Amino acid sequence: MWRGALLAPAAFAPVFQDLLSAEAAATSGFAVPGGGLWLVEAFFAKAPDGPRLQGQIDRLAGSLALAPPSLTLDRVPPRDWLAEVERQSSPVVAGRFLVHGRHDRGRWPAGGWAIEIDPGRAFGTGRHDSTRGCLLALDRLARRRRIRRSLDLGCGSGILAIAAIKLWRAPTLASDIDPLAAAETLRNARANAARPWLRTLTANGFRHAVLMRCRHDLIVANILAGPLVKLAPELVRRLAPGGRAVLSGILSRQASGVLAAYLRRGLRLERRLQLGDWPTLVLRRGPGIMPRP
Ligand SMILES: C[S@@+](CC[C@H](N)C(=O)[O-])C[C@H]1O[C@@H](n2cnc3c(N)ncnc32)[C@H](O)[C@@H]1O
Structure with missing residues (x-):
């Protein structure tokens, strides 16, 4: 399981969440206290193509006249959820x-x-x-x-x-x-x-x-x-x-x-x-x- 995360201005966070949800198994977004920013998270079953996703994010940010948020990707250690x-x-x-x-x-x-x-x-x-x-x-x-x-x-x-x-x-x-x-x-x-x-x-x-x-x-x-x-x-x-x-x-x-x-x-x-x-x-x-x- 892989976790992607980015910070986006509150008003635009749902748009980035939508973009990530096209490939992710699950996404979430929530307000970061005190900054007008949201943390958008996406969980992927397989390792996503980071540079390609970042390219999509950059283009979307450009179309909205925003500084492009950078996507960080981490591997989430496997867990036996059923157990x-x-x-x-x-x-x-x-x-x-x-x-x-x-x-x-x-x-x-x-x-x-x-x-x-x-x-x-x-x-x-x-x-x-x-x-x-x-x-x-x-x-x-x-x-x-x-x-x-x-x-x-x-x-x-x-x-x-x-x-x-x-x-x-x-x-x-x-x-x-x-x-x-x-x-x-x-x-x-x-x-x-x-x-x-x-x-x-x-x-x-x-x-x-x-x-x-x-x-x-x-x-x-x-x-x-x-x-x-x-x-x-x-x-x-x-x-x-x-x-x-x-x-x-x-x-x-x-x-x-x-x-x-x-x-x-x-x-x-x-x-x-x-x-x-x-x-x-x-x-x-x-x-x-x-x-x-
Ligand atoms: C703490 S739960 C207890 C459930 C179960 N009996 C147990 O012991 O685990 C309380 C239950 O009481 C119900 N309840 C609360 N007020 C009530 C009322 N005035 N009349 C009937 N049921 C009520 C709630 O909907 C809830 O299902």
């Missing part, structure tokens, strides 16, 4: 779960604790501390509790809904405000043989007829502190007596505010996991407590 991408997306381990990408299919036994996730355009590879915190919390919960209905609120890629299905084989709702998430969640659920237990919805919080009539033994919500506080009254109402809420997406400094919103409504803090700056809260609704409005 690089795969290294970056190496499996994530959280408790008994191992979350891997599609390229790792077959390396880990399907149907066990391995979760295959291709997040597509949705959030949730398992790499973020908030997601890992939820996976750890679910894994620990499964050692003590049987869950019969669960809800993953803000499902993104569907990773937490799939984890819950792997643990409990129970009917699970996965909902997200982003309509893309439902499609990504269904695709991932199929790859993990979790589809039979899953139903997806698109909704802002609980604003959906199905969500407003169901109660769950488990609600996992990795959203953000603000929405979690706003959703507290309905989330608590949607928890069955004795049910657990696993809340994440909260920064350490926001944890007390989120916690207060839920404690005020009768939940008890059962566990707090801390990964980096991201706490995950596990809260329990008492068997007979009627949450305050």
